[in-house]
Amino acid sequence: MDCIEITKKLIKIDSSNLEGANKAIDFCQGILSSNGLKSEIIVNNGFKTLVCNIGSGNKKIILNGHLDIVAGKADQFTPYIEDGKLYGRGSADMKSGAAAMLSSILKLKAENLDCKVQIQLVTDEEIGGFNCSKYLVDNDYKGDFVICGEPTQLGIGVQAKGILQVYLEFIGKSAHGSRPWQGDNAILKAHEAFKAITNLPFTKENSELYSSPSINLSKIEGGDVYNKVPDYCKMCLDIRFLPDQEPQKIIKQIEKAAGVKVNIHAEGDAVKTKVDDSYVVKLSQSIDNITNCTAKIFGQHGSADTKFYSKYNIPSVEFGPTGQNWHGDDEFVIVDSVYAYEKILIDFILNLNSNL
Structure with a gap:
């Protein structure tokens, strides 16, 4: 054959x-x-x-x-x-x-x-x-x-590219959905954190074969009913980093911007x-x-x-x-x-x- x-x-x-x-x-x-x-x-x-x-x-x-x-x-x-x-x-x-x-x-x-x-x-x-x-x-x-x-x-x-799959947990305060100002919306906190993460220094770097790393907002878990301000949100990110970037430095940048701990789901070497x-x-x-x-x-x-x-x-x-x-x-x-x-x-x- x-x-x-x-x-x-x-x-x-x-x-x-x-x-x-x-x-x-x-x-x-x-x-x-x-x-x-x-x-x-x-x-x-x-x-x-x-x-x-x-x-x-x-x-x-x-x-x-x-x-x-x-x-x-x-x-x-x-x-x-x-x-x-x-x-x-x-x-x-x-x-x-x-x-x-x-x-x-x-x-x-x-x-x-x-x-x-x-x-x-x-x-x-x-x-x-x-x-x-x-x-x-x-x-x-x-x-x-x-x-x-x-x-x-x-x-x-x-x-x-290397793989860094992480999740971040945001805690807010629940309130009645008709009075959102009385609560602290955890989903919105996650949203603001994601916008900040996409502008961190590591996202602007490039290398001989790549114009940038990538960040995929892959999953959001938060809220349970329409008429309640969500007090918890879990945000999952799939980051593909450049061969010369260090995952620990990326994690430190994210934690500083988001104000919460970064939990590692999976890692893969570049x-x-x-x-x-x-x-x-x-x-x-x-x-x-x-x-x-x-x-x-x-x-x-x-x-x-x-x-x-x-x-x-x-x-x-x-x-x-x-x-x-x-x-x-x-x-x-x-x-x-x-x-x-x-x-x-x-x-x-x-x-x-x-x-x-």
Whole structure:
């Protein structure tokens, strides 16, 4: 099977749940085994991760792909090709990328490589990655450079914003709704605080790949009836901060402006890979070699498993085939881009040397 045939087989597996995701891992292990490659399956909290190594040398390249998907409609698990596009749930995000990584390993296994290559196929990226990629890196499954095969239109996502999800609680004073002046409206206090937060110094900062961080007012909880001044309001914020910003400094600014404690719901590290990193430069050259186009370098606004490796100062990037509408009803990947992606990975690995 080539990378497109593997992608089709993976699309047919509904891996939006743990059982299906683990089944996809077993399928990939079967492909490796039938081609003479030994692999290791690591199980953490029921989630399977597949690890397979080829090559030798002082440097190690990690190819990281996730096989889990978001839920889809029944017909999305019947893949089909139309006008050069392969449709199906997970076609772009990111079973095609994982399939190309798998087929690349098979084509490189007999080569006299000047580096080690480790493929990592995981099953929980869509729900945070804590059971698989985080577990791997925390248990020393590290390398010198990491490629996560997310759909990037064959560009290189070298950085990603960090995640700071917080909530603030505001206390007011209740009163009859017909006499609001006798109370202290907690929802209005939250509203005024949000306006102040959006004008804090950290919101005006920028970096080489980003014009600003972002703040999403994601949830408001307050009030219970029409005819009462609300005395409590909970405001939830989803902040995506720049790679060089420090979350604790952001929290201090918010607490000073809002006058209340900031409670942390979730945090995620930013990805800080440099544009001129030597591996990024080499990968860019391989993109140029295969596509005859200059590689696009950019920063991601969202988050992927790259964040776990970047935390250990391992240069990590998102790089994958061209597709559209992932998580949508008509998700697809462009077939030619998957073949190009495979060729780029192979060119990149074959042209690495131990001097990097």
